[in-house]
Amino acid sequence: MKLTILGAAEQVTGSMHLVQLKNYNILIDCGLDYEKDTFQRENLYFPFDPASIDVVILTHAHIDHSGNLPTLVRMGFNGQILCTPPTADLTNLLLLDSVNIFLSKQNRQPRSRKHRSGPEPLYLQKHVRETAERFITVDFNKEFRINDQLSLTFIPVGHLLGAAAVVLTVNENGLTKKIAFTGDIGRKNYPLLVDPQPIPQVDYLVSESTYGGRFHNNDTTLEQKLIETINESCIKFPGRLIIPAFSIGRTQALAYALNKIFSKKLLPPVKVFIDSPLASSATEIHHQYAHYLNKEAQDFYKSQHGQSEFKELSYVHDKRESTSISNYHEPCIIISSAGMLEGGRIQDHLYYNIQNYYCTILFIGYCAKGTLGNRLLRGDPIIRLRNRDLMVYATIKQTDLLSGHGDHNDLVNTVKQQDPKTLKRVFLVHGDIECLHNLSAVLEQDYQVDIPKKGDTYEL
Structure with missing residues (x-):
């Protein structure tokens, strides 16, 4: 058995x-690489024949794990894609959204009469449809035999x-x-989601390291943080x-967290806008599962009679409604994508509010280097x-x-x-790199640890 690390190596x-x-060749995940200036080249060419x-x-739906599947299909992959049922539905949503982002970036490029245009999209909607047809879903904790020499089990994380x-x-x-x-x-104890389940004993483990050497803030709860921020920003x-x-x-x-806060009347009512058609569709999938x-x-x-919506919440469906939020002069909360500010309706809200002294922008997730979100977090004044x-x-x-x-x-506990x-x-x-070495320094006391470079191959 050979293992080759082809992506997310030292990044x-x-x-x-x-x-x-x-x-027999098995590919674990096929995600988009965001971290190179040569985005198109990095994601268009595979170091193997897709066929x-x-x-x-597929481990889960996020684009850095699933986002290049349609390119793989377009270039000759003709096999099955195995994942859990929610992952199949969420991935289809995200891949269709990626097509829209590709086309939007292409349309924003300056053009001459004949020759200049933006980069060609990595794939189109038809390639996403072809990809979706290849999904075979397998539930958690049920062994699935792929062939005589190989079986898989999905463990909830x-x-x-x-x-x-x-x-x-x-x-x-x-x-x-x-x-x-x-x-x-x-x-x-994450909102909505189950706790990670221990991984059964294995001979080899490929582990993520995103928060190696980094610790979550346990000084306050999510509910307390949201109440404090909403109170300062809107009340x-x-x-x-x-x-x-x-x-x-x-x-x-x-x-879900805001629903609990306002249902308990822990704050006066504040209008909440969710401005993302993709989020609306994803919420329906959460209801389904x-x-x-x-x-x-x-x-x-169940106590809410099966409803995830609450009185203060409004979903924004079209561009006209999104634009009208700029003219909403009462205090409000606007939730919009994308999380790193790279495209999406969030850029409209940013454009109209970044110079507003009475506006607070609260980042709740990771922003990769080079993104607009990262530039704001590092304190760029312009x-x-x-x-x-x-x-x-x-x-x-x-x-x-x-x-x-x-x-x-x-992460340490998962490995240990x-x-x-x-x-x-x-x-x-x-x-x-720093996170990888921070995690390795702890684990190598008990285990043999490798930090692969892209393309490294190991005989197991």
Whole structure:
């Protein structure tokens, strides 16, 4: 058995790993790489023949894990894509949204009469439809036999509805070997989602490292933080609170937390706008798979007669409604995508409010280097938007209480559930260099740890 690390090596995005058995090739995830200036080249060309891949196994729907699947299909992949049922539906939503983003970027490029245009989209809607036809869904904790030498089991890890660690059992040359891929590990007591479940004993583990050496703030609760921020932004001062949030996962968790706050009357009523058609569709999928949510969420929604909406909440459906929010002069909360400010309706709200002293922008998730969100978080006094330089007068805040990633302790505990006598090797991926080395420094006391470079191959 060979393992080749093809993505998220010494960086966060672009997850993609190749497991090669005799006459059978398995790809674990096929995500978009956001972190290079050469975005098109990085994502258009694979270091293998796509037609040579027999099966793809998808850990969860986020674009850095799923976003290049249609390119793989377009370039010749003809096999099945195995994932959990919620992951299949959420991935389809996100891939269709990616097409819209590609086309939007192309249309924004300056053009001459004949020749100049933006980059060609990596894929189109027809390629997404072809990709969706390849999904085969497998539920959690049920062994699925792929062929005589290979089976898989999905283990729930929180992080996102349907997200899973992948455990592969390989029978090769009379020996049985097990290798697990954590995908992205969630955190305990996260709104809506189940706690991560321990990964069974394996021989090899490929682990994410996003929060290596970083710790979540436990000094306050999410409810307390939101109450404090809303009170300062919208009640003490009649301003507006803008929250950039990923449409799938983060927005639903945030809406759930706000629902509990206003249902308990812990704050005076404040209008809440969710300005993302994608978030609206994702919320419907969360309703469809409500039995995948944690017990607290299921019990709360039962007490609300199955409704996730609340009196103060409004979903914004079309562009006209979105534009009209600029003329809403009462205090309000605006939740919009994308979470890193790279495209989406959030840029409209940013454009009209970044120079507003009575506006607060609250980041609730990770912003990759080079993104507009990252520039605001590092304190840039001027940002460039719509070909204009805009002074930053709005208040910029951040909390990691809605981060879907487990922190350093969660990652260490995930690995240390493995018996050092059984686990032969740990491969750390999906993390910045510093995070990778911080996590490795702790784990290497008990395990053999590797930090692969992109393209590194290991005989297992």
